[in-house]
Amino acid sequence: MIGLSIWHILLFLLIVILLFGTSKIKNLGRDIGSAIKDFKESVKDNGKECIEEDNKIINLPLDNVQKISAEKK
Template identity: 40%
Template sequence: MFGISPMQLLIILAIVVLLFGTKKLRGIGGDLGGALKGFKKAMSEEDKDADFKKTDEKVEDKSSEAAENKIKETKSEQKESN
């Protein structure tokens, strides 16, 4: 019902180029590309941070288990020596 034909798109594109000029459109395109690149970089860094936090939690769990085991061993050695 409200579809845009290719001819209408070309007319709109020509009007936009006439209004803004090619230099301004090129600058807008560059700015938009830079923004998308920064967004992707931020998202990938967030994923890396999330993975690091998960790994860090696993290391803490293992170290606490090792500490508990060491405490149990020490207590059993003390009981044996008494």
């Protein structure tokens, strides 16, 4: 089992900061945040579209349904 202590994690973070620099890490965080925000908005918009489509289906005229039911009788 690999034992990771707080010192291992801090050393890893220090190496990452030295390699990439704080500006690149900040930009990466900003990019990930905006990607998550865009994903949440698209999921919310898709849900609204599904509800609108359901309402259109529910509000269809019943002429065709009445004709079909009359033909079955």
